Amino acid sequence: MPKQQHPTSPARIVGRRLRAPLAAVAAASALATLAACSGPGSGSGSSADATPTAVNTAVGGTPATLTLFSGAGLEKYEQGLADAFMAKYPKLKLKLRVEADNNYNTVLPRLLASDSAPDIAAPNDLLGGVKDGLLTNLDAYDKAYGWSKKVPASALAPGRVSKGVIGSGALYLAGGSAGPLTGVFYNKELAAKVGMKTVPASIAELDAVMAKAKKSGITPIVASNQDGLIGHLYNLLLGDYMGAQKLSDIVYHKPGATLDTPEALKATKTLQKWIKKGYFASDVNAINQEASYGQFTGGKGLFFFQGSWITQTIDKTFKGKYGVFPMPPAEKGGKYAGMTSNTLAYSIAAHSKHKDAAALFLNFLTTPEAAKVAVDNGYAAVTSDSGKTPSLSGTLTEQIQTGYAAIAADNGFDSWIQNAAPAVNTKLPQQLQLLVSGKVEPAAMVKTLQATYADAVKDN
Amino acid sequence: MPSTRPTREGTAARGRRRLWARRWAGWLFALPALAFYGIFNFYPVLLSIQYSFYDWDGIGASTWVGLKNYTEVFTDSEQFSSLLHAFYLILFFTVLPVTLALITASVxxxxQGRFTGALARTLLFLPQIIPGAAAGVAWTWMYSANGVVNQTLRAVGLGSLARAWLADFDWALTAVGFIGTWLSTGLCTMLLLAGIGKIDNSLYEAARIDGAGPIRQFLAVTLPGLRNEIGVCVTITIIAALASFDVVYLATQGGPGTQTMVPGVAVYNLAFSDSRLGAASALAVVLALIVIAVVAPLQRLFREK
Known part of the structure; x- marks a missing residue:
């Protein structure tokens, strides 16, 4: 093999002579970049148009094309809204820009900050979006259209932000009022098999049904936890034991709100107890949401703690074979609690070039036409159904409406604790996986989550 | 090359000019590539280094935090353990594949030349043309509670070992590692086979005449002859192990808990899920330094004597 390399081959010369200068240039430019005193991102101040004052509501006849940023799981629903909107205002076009659900939250803020921002979106990190000037202050539109007068205050409060706290102040997320029922989906055939004849009225009664199922060889709970979606059940338990208000306070960053409470501990211990009793499939940590849909529709388990958005996906193969009831209160006769989010409320991007037309869409969301699209897609609109109590009879749509109404009557709507901060959204699935595997005790888990939350809130 | 012999005219000035032209002409041709390298590789690296000293959500204003992000890399148990996991993966991405590839290539x-040889080479190289992401998804099915892996175990009477591999706290990282083994064995085999083809056949003949058996031939002829190729295999696969992302992200996303968290996934989580660009950049910089620290000495070790 040729071993001798000519001592003055080009590679050698260049190597020796240029190594030093190149290194010097690299070091110098590195220092120059670092020394440039402004940090990254500090110049993104296009907030001038984030608070429009002169607004126009007569834009229905002016041709414009709007973009709505949609998640794949909600595509059918949001296309329905877009179609209904375009039917009412034929001059306006509303296009969906669809992103995979697991990328939605990470892509959205970057897209909103870009020049090609969508006009309309439902941001999950509302506080971050407001802080970074990505969302339009809707107060002027609220005044022009009178939303505050025709939409329930409780439906608009989650869209108000003041000094880094949600619940009051300027409006950034608005529309009508409808949302998913997050509750207990059940397989009708298996429910009959274990003799569940009425809706369980307390956590203890729910536990009893699951114990019975376990005994007869039926997996009590279908869930996916590779993606941490046992979190739905965990959140329902938190809401039950802490009360909806205390849980919402954390999500809304209310000063003094904390997860480190005996009630949260009790909720965590209940979940741990159910894990230890074998209510979940042993490989639940390896199952993702799609696979869990397959297990539920495949009759692999009795209960499925999920939100009514799943009907959009699983109704195709499983229609009529499953029902839903709201999470039972902690004690018999207690208050219902459950997570929801206003699926008829959207934000307008600060970078949108068609803010007036986008606001017309938000106004459209307050109409019965929009509410009908929501109900058709498994969401519940606030109606006058609240007299009924949850039951195991009736159609799925009826069950969703009555379940939603039961929670509304108890003022029991809260939100997912993951929504408190992005860091909590990362931490919770890990902690739930640890809990499932018996690698963390409830007290330590609650403390870890609280520490993550406190750390994230401090940064704001 | 014809080097700096004095020209017939012999004027020093002219000689210098020609030398200058010769030295820079090459760079002129390399300029487009260098520009691309600078814009798309070098500049982002500098930016990452800059970001790593800031607390920044990627969009809004940022604050200078000095070395805080770097201390976090070594004090935050999740970030630090991700670095340890990366080193554990070297066993599966490098040691196992190179060993297997050496054996396979020798066999x-x-x-060579026969139909079975071509078939074996094709089959071995197949994993290489499948993207890591797709492999990650495929293997999650194989590893699932009722997947191929467990079915096989049950079929041979080892059902007691069956488990949801990727959900098991003790086995998840090893299970992910084997996906890496599957992915890189083919590449290493191909590289080593090419290397073996270059070894002069007369060396084997000579060894045989001297009475060397297959193992002796392997140790005395094949192994030294493959020094370069082994060096390339080891370098590529170690970088793949330390900087792994796609396979792990698709198979486990770092779970269960943080049991399979590797730096690549941790960087992604910090940057895009937690919106902490500074912390993500610091971890990325540390990872890059570790890769260089590990790979650079290897280059020396495998360089031809």
């Missing part, structure tokens, strides 16, 4: 050498 395949005997089959």
């Amino acid at each position: 395949l050498r005997q089959l």
Whole structure:
């Protein structure tokens, strides 16, 4: 093999002579970049148009094309809204820009900050979006259209932000009022098999049904936890034991709100107890949401703690074979609690070039036409159904409406604790996986989550 | 090359000018590539280094935090353990594949030219043309509670070992590691086979005449002859192990808990899920330094004497 390399081959010369200068240039430019005193991102101040004052509501006849940023799981629903909107205002076009659900939250803020921002979106990190000037202050539109007068205050409060706290102040997320029922989906055939004849009225009664199922060889709970979606059940338990208000306070960053409470501990211990009793499939940590849909529709388990958005996906193969009831209160006769989010409320991007037309869409969301699209897609609109109590009879749509109404009557709507901060959204699935595997005790888990939350809130 | 022999005219100035032209002409041709390298590789690296000293959500204003992000890399148990996991993966991405590839390549050498040899080479190289992301998804099915892996175990009477591999706290990282083994064995085998083809056949003949058996031939002829190729295999696969992302992200996303968290996934989580660009950049910079620290000495070790 040729071993001798000519001592003055080009590679050698260049190597020796240029190594030093190149290194010097690299070091110098590195220092120059670092020394440039402004940090990254500090110049993104296009907030001038984030608070429009002169607004126009007569834009229905002016041709414009709007973009709505949609998640794949909600595509059918949001296309329905877009179609209904375009039917009412034929001059306006509303296009969906669809992103995979697991990328939605990470892509959205970057897209909103870009020049090609969508006009309309439902941001999950509302506080971050407001802080970074990505969302339009809707107060002027609220005044022009009178939303505050025709939409329930409780439906608009989650869209108000003041000094880094949600619940009051300027409006950034608005529309009508409808949302998913997050509750207990059940397989009708298996429910009959274990003799569940009425809706369980307390956590203890729910536990009893699951114990019975376990005994007869039926997996009590279908869930996916590779993606941490046992979190739905965990959140329902938190809401039950802490009360909806205390849980919402954390999500809304209310000063003094904390997860480190005996009630949260009790909720965590209940979940741990159910894990230890074998209510979940042993490989639940390896199952993702799609696979869990397959297990539920495949009759692999009795209960499925999920939100009514799943009907959009699983109704195709499983229609009529499953029902839903709201999470039972902690004690018999207690208050219902459950997570929801206003699926008829959207934000307008600060970078949108068609803010007036986008606001017309938000106004459209307050109409019965929009509410009908929501109900058709498994969401519940606030109606006058609240007299009924949850039951195991009736159609799925009826069950969703009555379940939603039961929670509304108890003022029991809260939100997912993951929504408190992005860091909590990362931490919770890990902690739930640890809990499932018996690698963390409830007290330590609650403390870890609280520490993550406190750390994230401090940064704001 | 014809070097700096004095020209017939012999004027120093002219000689210098020609030298200058010769030295820079090459750079002129390299300029487009260098520009691209600078814009798309070098500049982002500098930016990452800059970001790593800031607390920044990627969009809004940022604050200078000095070395805080770097201390976090070594004090935050999740970030630090991700670095340890990366080193554990070297066992599966590098040690196992290179060993297997050495054996396979030596055996395949005997089959060269025959149909079975071509078939074996094709099958071995197949994983290489499948993207890591797709492999990650496929293997999650194989590893699932009722997947192929467990079915096989049950079929041979080892049902007691069956488990949801990727959900098991003790086995998840090893299970992910084997996906890496599957992915890189083919590449290493191909590289080593090419290397073996270059070894002069007369060396084997000579060894045989001297009475060397297959193992002796392997140790005395094949192994030294493959020094370069082994160096390339080891370097590529170690970088793949330390900087792994796609396979892990698709198979486990770092779970269960943080049991399979690797730096690549941790960087992604910090940057895009937690919106902490500074912390993500610091971890990325540390990872890059570790890769260089590990790979650079290897280059020396495998360089031809």
